Amino acid sequence: MPPPRALSEFVxxxxxxxxxxxxxxxxxxxQRGREPEPDLLNAVFRAAHSLKGLSAMFGQEKIAxxxxxxxDVLDALRLGKVxxxxxxxxxxxxxxxxxxxxxxEAAGEPANPDTHPRAAAVADHFARLAGGGxxxxxxxxxxxxxxxxxxAVFTEYEEHRLRExxxxxxxxxxxRAVFSLEDFDTRLAALNTxxxxxxxxxxxxxxxxxxxxxxxxxxxxxxxxxAKAEIEKAVEGVASVSPLTQKTxxxxxxxxxxxxxxxxxxxxxxxxxxxxASAPDLPAFGGSSQSGVMQGAEPSLRSLAQTVRVDISRLDxxxxxIGELLTVRANIQRLAEVARQSGSTPLPxxxxxxxxxxxxxxxxxxxxxxxxxxxxxxxxxxxxxDKLARLMRRLVRQSGKDVHFEVAGGDVELDKLIVEELSDPxxxxxxxxxxxxxxxxxxxxxxxxxxxxxxxxxxQQLGNQVQIEVGDDGAGxxxxxxxxxxIERGVVTREATEExxxxxxxxxxxxxxxxxxxxxSELSGRGVGLDVVKTNLSRLSGLxxxxxxxGEGTRFLxxxxxxxxxxxxxxxxxxxxxxxxxxxxxTEIVSVKPAELRTIERHEVIDVRGxxxxxxxxxxxxxxxxxxxxxHFVVIIGLAQDRFGLAVDALLGQEDIVTxxxxxxxxxxxxxxxxxxxGDRRAVLVLDVGALVEExxxxxxxxx
Amino acid sequence: xxxxxxxxxxxxxxxxxxVGAWLELAPEIADSIEELEELPEEFLAFELSTETYAVPxxxxxxxxxxxxxxxxxxxxxxxxGVMNVRGEMLPVYDLKQRLNLDSTPQRxxxxxxxxxxxxxxxxxxxxxxxGILVDRVKGVVRLMLSKLEPAPTLGAExxxxxxxxxxxxxxxxxxxxxxxxx
Numbered sequence: 001m002p003p004p005r006a007l008s009e010f011v012x013x014x015x016x017x018x019x020x021x022x023x024x025x026x027x028x029x030x031q032r033g034r035e036p037e038p039d040l041l042n043a044v045f046r047a048a049h050s051l052k053g054l055s056a057m058f059g060q061e062k063i064a065x066x067x068x069x070x071x072d073v074l075d076a077l078r079l080g081k082v083x084x085x086x087x088x089x090x091x092x093x094x095x096x097x098x099x100x101x102x103x104x105e106a107a108g109e110p111a112n113p114d115t116h117p118r119a120a121a122v123a124d125h126f127a128r129l130a131g132g133g134x135x136x137x138x139x140x141x142x143x144x145x146x147x148x149x150x151x152a153v154f155t156e157y158e159e160h161r162l163r164e165x166x167x168x169x170x171x172x173x174x175x176r177a178v179f180s181l182e183d184f185d186t187r188l189a190a191l192n193t194x195x196x197x198x199x200x201x202x203x204x205x206x207x208x209x210x211x212x213x214x215x216x217x218x219x220x221x222x223x224x225x226x227a228k229a230e231i232e233k234a235v236e237g238v239a240s241v242s243p244l245t246q247k248t249x250x251x252x253x254x255x256x257x258x259x260x261x262x263x264x265x266x267x268x269x270x271x272x273x274x275x276x277a278s279a280p281d282l283p284a285f286g287g288s289s290q291s292g293v294m295q296g297a298e299p300s301l302r303s304l305a306q307t308v309r310v311d312i313s314r315l316d317x318x319x320x321x322i323g324e325l326l327t328v329r330a331n332i333q334r335l336a337e338v339a340r341q342s343g344s345t346p347l348p349x350x351x352x353x354x355x356x357x358x359x360x361x362x363x364x365x366x367x368x369x370x371x372x373x374x375x376x377x378x379x380x381x382x383x384x385x386d387k388l389a390r391l392m393r394r395l396v397r398q399s400g401k402d403v404h405f406e407v408a409g410g411d412v413e414l415d416k417l418i419v420e421e422l423s424d425p426x427x428x429x430x431x432x433x434x435x436x437x438x439x440x441x442x443x444x445x446x447x448x449x450x451x452x453x454x455x456x457x458x459x460q461q462l463g464n465q466v467q468i469e470v471g472d473d474g475a476g477x478x479x480x481x482x483x484x485x486x487i488e489r490g491v492v493t494r495e496a497t498e499e500x501x502x503x504x505x506x507x508x509x510x511x512x513x514x515x516x517x518x519x520x521s522e523l524s525g526r527g528v529g530l531d532v533v534k535t536n537l538s539r540l541s542g543l544x545x546x547x548x549x550x551g552e553g554t555r556f557l558x559x560x561x562x563x564x565x566x567x568x569x570x571x572x573x574x575x576x577x578x579x580x581x582x583x584x585x586x587t588e589i590v591s592v593k594p595a596e597l598r599t600i601e602r603h604e605v606i607d608v609r610g611x612x613x614x615x616x617x618x619x620x621x622x623x624x625x626x627x628x629x630x631x632h633f634v635v636i637i638g639l640a641q642d643r644f645g646l647a648v649d650a651l652l653g654q655e656d657i658v659t660x661x662x663x664x665x666x667x668x669x670x671x672x673x674x675x676x677x678x679g680d681r682r683a684v685l686v687l688d689v690g691a692l693v694e695e696x697x698x699x700x701x702x703x704x
Numbered sequence: 705x706x707x708x709x710x711x712x713x714x715x716x717x718x719x720x721x722x723v724g725a726w727l728e729l730a731p732e733i734a735d736s737i738e739e740l741e742e743l744p745e746e747f748l749a750f751e752l753s754t755e756t757y758a759v760p761x762x763x764x765x766x767x768x769x770x771x772x773x774x775x776x777x778x779x780x781x782x783x784x785g786v787m788n789v790r791g792e793m794l795p796v797y798d799l800k801q802r803l804n805l806d807s808t809p810q811r812x813x814x815x816x817x818x819x820x821x822x823x824x825x826x827x828x829x830x831x832x833x834x835g836i837l838v839d840r841v842k843g844v845v846r847l848m849l850s851k852l853e854p855a856p857t858l859g860a861e862x863x864x865x866x867x868x869x870x871x872x873x874x875x876x877x878x879x880x881x882x883x884x885x886x
Contacts, residue, residue, distance in 0.1 A: 324791055577775070622777030662776070662786055663794040664832015665885065669778050675786055675793040682772040683788040 199224025323658030330679030382410030
C-alpha cells in the first residue's frame, strides 16, 4: 500500500492527465466526421497510455484496466481501424468521466454506486469498438515500391500513416540530414518544425549510411503534396531530398478526402470549439513526429501538463512574507524621511541618501518577487472552460436544441482561487442561456433566425481586470415582464420602477426574491439563482452587468480582478480613524460640498455626472463621531451592478496590502473584511465593501 | 479573623509550604511528605484596579507592552480593538467593566494612553487568542488546586470568577477566561 503522500501525488497527476485528455477529446469532437490530426490523436493516445502506466504503478488496478481499454480504442482510432464519430467521442468522454469518478474513489471520497456499472458498460463498449475494426484492404504500400530494408523498421502506426499518405496521392520523400553529434537534437527538432507546414513527417530513422565520427545522419520519411523544388528550398543547406517511392498512385482510389493537410490548421467548418483555434500548438511530447527509435526510449510516465503544481497553503505563506517585506520597505522609507528632516547633524544627509537608495532597490526586488509569486498563482481559464464545454455538450444533447457553443480566451490567466470559484456562477449562467435563452429550432426559424442557436463564453484581459462574457442569441429578456414581476413580488415599488433606466430594470433580476422556479418559463427564465451568481461574484470582488435585447439575445458581462492575494487599497481617514478600501471596488473619487447634497425620502444622495447615487457617510455607518467638513471626499464604490458614494474626511494615499482576518473572536464583524498593517505596524481595518452594499440595500439598515 | 488565620498557618504545616530546610534536618520523612504532597499549579497574577487576578500559566501565550490598538466599530464595549502581533491581528479586551471595576469603558489607542506599568496579557483560547489589558503584572504564583475556594455568590455578574486562591495573605481571583471575554 503506498503511503498517503504518494497516493495524493498519484491522484493529482492522474487528474492532470485526465484533464488534458478531456481537453484533447473536446478538440477531437470538433473534428468529428473528418480524419483527425495525427498529432492530436497521438497526444490523446499517449495520455491514455500514461494513465494506464501510472495507475498500474500505484496499484490502482481498476483504473489501469479501464485505461487499458481506452488505450486500445484510441490505438484503433490512430491506426484508422475505427472512424472518428459522434458515438465514439461520446463513449470516450463517458470513459473520462468514469475514470474521474474512479479516481475520486481512489482519493478517498465516498463511493458512488453508479461507478461500477458505468465502468463495466464503458469497458464493454470500448472492447467492442477496438475489436470491430475492418480489415485493411490490399496494401497500397506494396504497389508504390519502398525499399524493403526501410520498410522493415516501420511500426504498425507508421505504416498506417504511410498508407494514408499514399492513398491521398501524396508523394513520399526521404529527407537526408547530417548533424553534428553535439547539437543534433536541437537541429533535428528545428528541421521538423521547418517541414511540418509542408506535409507530415512520418518517421525519423537514423541513416544506414552514417557520416563521419563526429556527426550523425537521419532519414526523415516525409509525405508532402508539394513539389520537390519547394521542399528543397525550405531545407536548403540542412538536408537533401530524394523520393522514397518509385511511383505515385492516383488519389481517386480511395474515398478519403484529399484536402487533408496537417498544418497550418484550418478552423473546422463547424467551428464548434473556437478554443481549438486558440489552443497553442500541441507541444511535441518528446517529439510526436520524431517517432521510430527515439519514441521507444521515451518514458511513458512523463507528466503531460506543462504546469507546476504548488500547494496553495505554501503560496499563502509566501504571500504573508511578502506582506511583511512590504512593511519593512515602508519602515525604511519612513526612517529615511525622518533622517532627511533632521539634517542639522553632520551624518544624516549621506545616510539618508544611502538609505533611500536601498529602499528603492528593495522596492524593485519586492516588485519582482511579488509578480513572480502572483504568476505562480495564475492559471489559465481553460481549466474551468474545458469542464464547462463538456458539461454544455451533454446539456445540449439532453435539451434537444441545436446550439453552437463557442469558447474563446481560455488562455487568459486568473488567480487560481478566482478560477475555482468561477465555475459555479458560469455554469449557472450557461445553463440559463441554454434552458431559457436559446429558443427551440422551429421557434427560431419562425422568427427568421438561424435554426442553430449560439451560446458564447469569452474571456479577455483588460489591464488589471478580466472580463468574461456569457452570451446567447436567444429570446432576450422582457423588460415589461421584469417590471411587473418585480412589483408583484414587492422587490420594488411601482413609483421606483418609473425612475429606473433600462439597465437598472434588467438588473432587478439579481435581487434576492425576484423570481422563483415557477417564473422560469413565463419570464424566458432568467432569474434562476441569479442572486446567488451575484453573491458569488461579489465575494470575488467582481462586477456583473447585463445587457439584453428582445429577440436578439442576452449578454452577461463579468468583470474580475486578476488576483485577490495582494491588493491595492485606498487609505482613507474618518476623524482620527484610518481605514483601507480595496481599490478594485473604487471607480472614482469626487469631492462634494455639503450644500450639494440632496435627499430622497431623507436618504442623502449625490449627483455624479447626471447619475444619482446614494451618499453614505462612513462615520455614520460605524457610529463614529462626525466632524463638520467644508467638503466631503466621496469614494465612488462600484460592486457588481451597485454603485454608491462613500464619504470620508481625508484621503491618505494608496498602499499594497495583504488582508488578514481579525483574530477568531472578532471574525464576522459586519463591514470589516480584516486588518492589514501599515508602515508603523499599526493595524488598519479593511472595509468589506460587499457587506456594506448589502447593508445599504436592506431598507431597515441604519445606513445613510 | 485574618490574624487568627495567620496564627494557624504559622502553627500547622501546609502542603504548599516550603519546608526544604526542615527536610534537610529530617531526611527520613521526605518520602512520606512527597506522597501526601499535591503539586501546586502555577498561575500568572496581575492587578486590575485594586484587585489581584490570576490565570493558569498554561493559558498565557505571552506578555506584551501595550501596542498600538486600533478600535473596531460594531463590536462589544469590552473590546478595545485589534493589535498587530508580528503580523497576526488579535483583539484586545478591557475586563474592568465586566468585572465591575469600572463603570465607563476606557479608550486605549496605544502606550501613551496608559500608565507605564500597564501590560497586555495574551491568552491562548480555542475560540481565538486574545489579549487582556492589565494594570500591572505581579508574577507567577503557585496555588494548590485542592485549596481553591469556589467563588462566593455576591451578584449576578460573578460568572467570570472561577474560584479564589489564597497565599501569604493575598487573595487571588481566578479568572474564567471564557466568561470574561464572552
